[in-house]
Amino acid sequence: MTRSLPIRIGAYTLATVVSIFFVFPYLWMLSASFKDTDSILTAPLQLIPETFNFDAYRDIAVMSGIPLSTYIWNSVWITFASTVFTLLTTGFGAYAIYRAPNLPGFGLLRVGFLLVIMYPYMLLVLPVYLVMFQLGLLGTMTGIILFLSVGPIQFFLFEQFFRSIPSEVIEAAQMDKASEAKILLRIVAPMARPVVMTVALITILLNWAQWFPILVISRSTDTYTLPVALLSLNSELGVNFQGIMALATLTTLPVVVIYLMTQKYVIEGMISGAVKG
C-alpha cells in the first residue's frame, strides 16, 4: 500500500520522537558519567562531552571499603549460579509434571508455584529474611542464589515447550522400550536446545537486575551486587552524581549488549512466557 509522502514523514517523525523518549536516558547517563561538574550544570542537554573525564570511574573503584571488582564478581557469580540452578530445577520440574501430570502431588505443586509467583514479590522477600535466618543462610551467597532460583516465568516457558512436543514422538520411544533416561537425553534434550537458550537469556537478564532480595538477605556489603551497590551509593549523603551515573552505566551496559545481540529470542521468550503464565 502506498501512502503520500507527508504522511510517511509524519509517521517516521512520530516514531523517532517516541523512540528517543525510550533511549534518551541511556545516552544522558553515559554522557553524564564522563562530564565534569561545570559542564553538567551549564549544559545538561549536551550529549557529547567536550572533554572525556574518567574521574567518576576512578571514584567508584572502591565503595564502602569494597573494591568495584568484588561487586562485579558478585553480580556475575550470583547471576550465573542462579541461572544454572533455575534452568535445572524448573526444566526438570516442568518435564516431570508434563510427563506424569497425574502423579499424586504434582497438581498441588503446580498450584503452589502459581501462588508463589502471584504473591507480591517484595513482600515475599520480607518473610524470606525469617526463613534465611532459620536456615542459617542469612548473609550468604548460597541463600541469595537459592532465593533467586525461584523464577517467575521460566517454568511456564518450559511447560509450554514440552506440551508442543508431538505425543507420538515419546510414545514411539516407549514402544521401543527406551528407558526414561534415554528418552530425555536422546529425544527431548536435543529438541529443547532453543528453549533452554531462551530461558537462560531471560533468566540472566532478570537476575542481573535483582536487588531487593539481595539487600534483604545480605548482612554486609560483601555480598552486594552492582544494582545494590548503586542503590546504596545513591542514598549516601554528599552525592557524587557522576559516580552514580558511572556505576549505573556499568550496571546497564552488560544487559544492553546482551539484549542487542539476542533481541529476537528475548522478546519472543518474554511474550510466550507471559502468554502462558
Added chain:
Amino acid sequence: MLAQFKLGKSTVFYLFAAPFALLTIVMGLWPIALSIQTSFTDSYTALSPDPVYVGLSNYIKIFNDPVFLKSAWLTLRYTLIAVLLNLTIALFYAMFLSSSVLSRGAWLFKLCCFLPVVTPDVAGFIVWKWMYSSDFGAINAMLNAIGLPDFGGVSSVQTATIAILIAEMWYHVGFYIVIFLANFAMLDKSLDEAAMMDNAGFWRKFYKVTLPQLRPAITINMIYALIQFLKTFTVVVVITKGGPGTTTNFISYYAYRQFDQAQYGTATAMATVLFAVIMVLASGLYWYSQRRDWR
C-alpha cells in the same frame, strides 16, 4: 551398579520434580505461610520462639490506621490511572507500529521501546530521578529550551505522582506494546478489507473489527499491568521514598517501612491484604476471559 538398580517410572519423575518442589516450598510457600502466620501475632513477640497470637487485631489495626487507608486509596488510584494510561498508549502505539505507514524500520522502533524492560530497574529509575533534578536535570533544561515553565518533578506534591507515572511508563510500557504487536500480527486481514469495502470509518472499524480480535492481548496485559502497578515499589524506594509527605506512600512501600521498624504483625497483615486483592483480581480477570472464549 546404579544401572542395575531399576527405578520405577513414578520414582524417576518424583526425583526430577524434587528440587523444583523443594525450592518452591522452602523459598515460596514457607515464607508465605510464615507471613500469614505472623500477621496473626503480636509484633513484639513475632520473632520469639513462642509468639503471642492476637487473632485479627493486626487487621483491625491497619483498617483503623488513617495512613494505611490513605495508602490503599493512593495505590488503587495510581494503579487505575497507570493501567489505563499504559494500555491505551501501548495499544495505539502498537497499532501505529504495525500499520503499513511504517513499512520499514518498525523493528528498530520496537527494539527501542523494549530496551527499558530488560534494564535493571534500579539503574533506570536512578537516571530518571536525576533527570527530574532541578540542578542537573535534563527535563527542566529541555522544557526551558522550548519556552515552557519548570516541571516540579518529584519534589512537589502536585507533580510527584505524575513524575513516577512517567518513569514507570518508560520502564513497563514496552512490554505491553510488544504483547499487542504479537496480537496485531495475528489479526484477520480479510475482516479489515471487508470493513474497508463497507466504508466503515476509523473508529467504527477499530471498535467493531480490531478491538474484539485483540481480546487475548488485552486480557494478558490487563492482568500483568494490574499486578505490576498494585505492587509498585522500586520506583518509590529509588525516587520518592513515599514522599513528598505521603503522596507516593503506596502499600508495598508502607508495608516494607513497617517491617523495617519491626512492626512485623501489621506489615504482614498489609502484605496478606494486598495478596488477597491481587489474587481476586487476577483470577477474576482470568476466569472472565476464559468464560468469554468458550462462547
